[in-house]
Amino acid sequence: GSGIKLAGVGSSVPEKFLTNDDLAQLVDTSDEWIISRTGIKKRHILSEGESLGSHAAAASRRALEMAGVAAEEVELVIMATSSPDDLFGSATTVQAAIGATGAAAFDLTAACSGFVMGLVTGAQYIKAGTYKTVLVIGADALSRYIDWRDRGTCILFGDGCGAVVLRAQEGSCGLLGIDMHSDGNGMRHLNCAFAGEPMKPLSSGDASKQGAYNNLHMNGQEVFKFAVRAVPTVIEAALADAGMEKQQIDWLVMHQANMRIMSSAADRLGVPPERVVSNLSQYGNTSAASIPLALDEAVRRGDIKPGEVLAMAGFGAGLSWASAIVRW
Numbered sequence: 001g002s003g004i005k006l007a008g009v010g011s012s013v014p015e016k017f018l019t020n021d022d023l024a025q026l027v028d029t030s031d032e033w034i035i036s037r038t039g040i041k042k043r044h045i046l047s048e049g050e051s052l053g054s055h056a057a058a059a060s061r062r063a064l065e066m067a068g069v070a071a072e073e074v075e076l077v078i079m080a081t082s083s084p085d086d087l088f089g090s091a092t093t094v095q096a097a098i099g100a101t102g103a104a105a106f107d108l109t110a111a112c113s114g115f116v117m118g119l120v121t122g123a124q125y126i127k128a129g130t131y132k133t134v135l136v137i138g139a140d141a142l143s144r145y146i147d148w149r150d151r152g153t154c155i156l157f158g159d160g161c162g163a164v165v166l167r168a169q170e171g172s173c174g175l176l177g178i179d180m181h182s183d184g185n186g187m188r189h190l191n192c193a194f195a196g197e198p199m200k201p202l203s204s205g206d207a208s209k210q211g212a213y214n215n216l217h218m219n220g221q222e223v224f225k226f227a228v229r230a231v232p233t234v235i236e237a238a239l240a241d242a243g244m245e246k247q248q249i250d251w252l253v254m255h256q257a258n259m260r261i262m263s264s265a266a267d268r269l270g271v272p273p274e275r276v277v278s279n280l281s282q283y284g285n286t287s288a289a290s291i292p293l294a295l296d297e298a299v300r301r302g303d304i305k306p307g308e309v310l311a312m313a314g315f316g317a318g319l320s321w322a323s324a325i326v327r328w
């Protein structure tokens, strides 16, 4: 099959943000509690009328520009999201907005594992020789589903978008190894379920519930325990798939959910703290967007250099967890 190159990355977040002190006005919490338990200082949130797709398009344009690829060359757009502007999918509006007129576009839903699963999916099309240029977007606006009276969840999440351009390139080995898992038995610990009653005849349904979704529900301790176990294990399995050792990891680029989860995974893998890419303090948990958002900042800062090995890991609702070992 063809070699794969990660040719560009970009990101975009809403301007508006909420600090921990802002949240302390809404619920019984404090800046000190949030920082010590999570590492989060602020999170960006869509304003009324602002779309997720506009940020996904902005992130995509930046990624294409870095890659030196014209929008017309993109053959496939995959948008990993759990909170699209439209239930029929948001990838096509992004495709139209950026002018990727020749591309097919679809959404992919795998919560906070969505970006890694989307990256792996996009890479398969290149490996198979079907497409030469694929745009993979991670985008979420979980603020749409947060109960702003629930201090256990409202402090954690923020909105944002990131995107990566994948290209076929002979001799390139952008995707070195993967490992992906799901366990639907854990859905009860983290979900955002349809609130209507689709099995009832229309006449007896509660019209006010039609189309509505529940607020995001989470059992924080269960998700925490799951993540601490799953993240190092899935990275080790992806490394084994790549035929590589832990010592070969240049950077850990994990889903940004909680500083304590990232530190514990880095400890278990023997990766020093300065090799853990983190912007969690500035954005909170942006779900499918967090990995490309962190990657984008680290690349543009000059921390991540061409040829370096990144261990990516996403984890979250589903439950789902996935790792990709990537050469930047």
Ligand code: ACO
Pocket (backbone or CB within 6 Å): 028, 029, 030, 033, 034, 037, 038, 111, 112, 113, 151, 152, 155, 190, 218, 220, 221, 223, 224, 227, 257, 258, 285, 287, 315, 316, 317
């Ligand atoms: N401010 C102050 N106190 C709080 C807050 C808050 N914001 N939230 C909870 N508390 C209280 C609790 O009520 C509890 O009080 P009690 O002892 O009187 O009952 C106490 O703090 C401890 O609560 P815990 O839930 O045990 O706190 P914990 O240390 O586990 O931290 C947290 C909670 C931060 C949510 C942690 O469990 C966590 O990060 N879990 C992982 C969550 C995660 O990563 N989710 C995203 C997955 S990605 C996706 O797919 C969406």
